[in-house]
Amino acid sequence: MAVEEVFYTLDEFDTEFPADSVEWCPAEPFRDVLVCGTYKLIENKEGAKDERCKRIGRIYLLRVTDGGKLQVLQRIHTSGVLDMKWIHFMDGENNRILLAVADSNGYLQIYELKEKESKTELQLIAEERIDDDNEDVMALSLDWSTRGCVSRTSHLNSHIAVSDSQGRISHFTWHETDNLIKDFTLRAHEFQAWIVAFDYCSDNIFYSGGDDNKFLTFDTRTGSIPVLCNSKHTSGVTSIHSNAVKPFMLATGSYDEILRLWDKRNLKRPTSEINLKGGIWRLKWDPFTHQYLFAACMYEGFKIVNSNYDMSIIGHYNKHCGISYGCDWSLLKKEDVSRLKVSSGETLISTCSYQDCALKLSAINFNICES
Known part of the structure; x- marks a missing residue:
């Protein structure tokens, strides 16, 4: 199968503002639900960009209906959205999706x-x-410590890490009484900290990447100094994603266009790498086999990479006209796709881009879902 035949576009939604984040709900019975976040910077009358109180955005809550069509359930007017992540808590009758x-x-x-x-x-x-103390600081990315298992049986020890435009990482604890407590903030990078991600095998370990080209490892048990500083990336580090079922595998993406795989037992050098011909803004492991990486490659569209052996590109989606920023896999399996009266496709995916203000829904047509 040729790489361009992997994707089949089902529907498109005009987000009105530039779209940069999309996430599918992981919990039943809402796996046909997704959110898309947008961000727009308003210019003042003189044409100069006023960086304070002029960033606006929306969160769209959408559902996939019969025939693979997108239905808007809710529009939330807010400030610019930079990142979003779901989590599902199952605690007896207290079933919560956050x-x-x-x-x-x-x-x-x-x-x-x-x-x-x-x-x-x-x-x-x-x-x-x-x-x-500083209202101009932007929250750039976040991660739940528990996303190695997106459905948990308890709220206990659920942490959230947030990176910001001043190069710092803030660590929060989420309490089931609906309280967020900030535990600490540490200085990680000289410039913007584009990405933060937990190690899904240890709630104590998290990683960050920044515009200073550094890829850092932190351990909350050892204080605020990184336990490892990696400088193999030649441009800003923009995406990090831990593999939820392969305990030693980690993926990073960078403005330098190279997707790198790492063995967490030796982060001095990558185990393999591939040039995706575009700055890599987001990476997502597939939720079925945890073998395929979905990459948003900015000016080079979206690509699916097989991580086995020598990495290879098996799909390239180039139907957007703007910078490719957001992408995600749904957890819908082939039988779910069939119930939605989509004639072909193993599962559904979503992509969103900046200048064209577009969210697209597609089916992918290769055997990925577990039986």
Whole structure:
């Protein structure tokens, strides 16, 4: 199968503002639900960019309906959205689906997905500013410590790390009483800290990447100094994703266009790498085999990479006209896709891009889902 035949576009949604983040809900019965975040910087009358209080955005909550069409369930007007991550807590009858959001006004927000009277919507239940002294700091990325298992049986020891535009990482603890407590903030990078990601095998370990080209490893048990500083990337480090089932595998992406795989037991040099011919803004392991990486490659569209043996590109989606920023796999399997009356496709994926303000829904047509 040729790489361009892997994707089949089903629908497109005009996000009105530039779109930079998309995430599928991991929890039943809402796996046909996804969110898309947007971010727009407003210019003042003189044409210069006023960096304060002029960043706006929206969160769109959408559902896939029959025939693979996108239906808008909710529009939330907010500041610019830079990153979002879902988590699902199952604790007896206390079944909760939460969405953490990093925004351009420097807040970490927690929304809860609720269904009342057949209406599905997000409700804001908590928020904390990452820096009380500087309103110009933007929250750039975030990760839950528990996303190695996106459905957990308890709220206990659930942490969130947030990176910011001043190069710092803030560490929060989420309490089941709907409280966010900031544990500490540490200086990680000289410039923007583009990405933060937990190690999904240890809640104590997290990684960060920044515009200073550094890829850092932190251990909360040892203090605020990184336990490892890697400088193999030749441009800013923009994406890091731990593999949830392969305990020693980690992927990083960079403006230098190279996707690198690492063995966490030896982070001095990558185990393999491949040039994707575009700056890599986001990387997502597939949720079925954990073998394939979905990459948003900025000016080179979206690509799926097989991580086995010698890495290879098996899919290239270039139907967007703007910078490719957001991508994600749904957890819908082939039988779910069939129930949605989509004639072909193993699962559904979503992509979003900046200048063309577009969210696209596609089916992928290669055997990825587990039986």
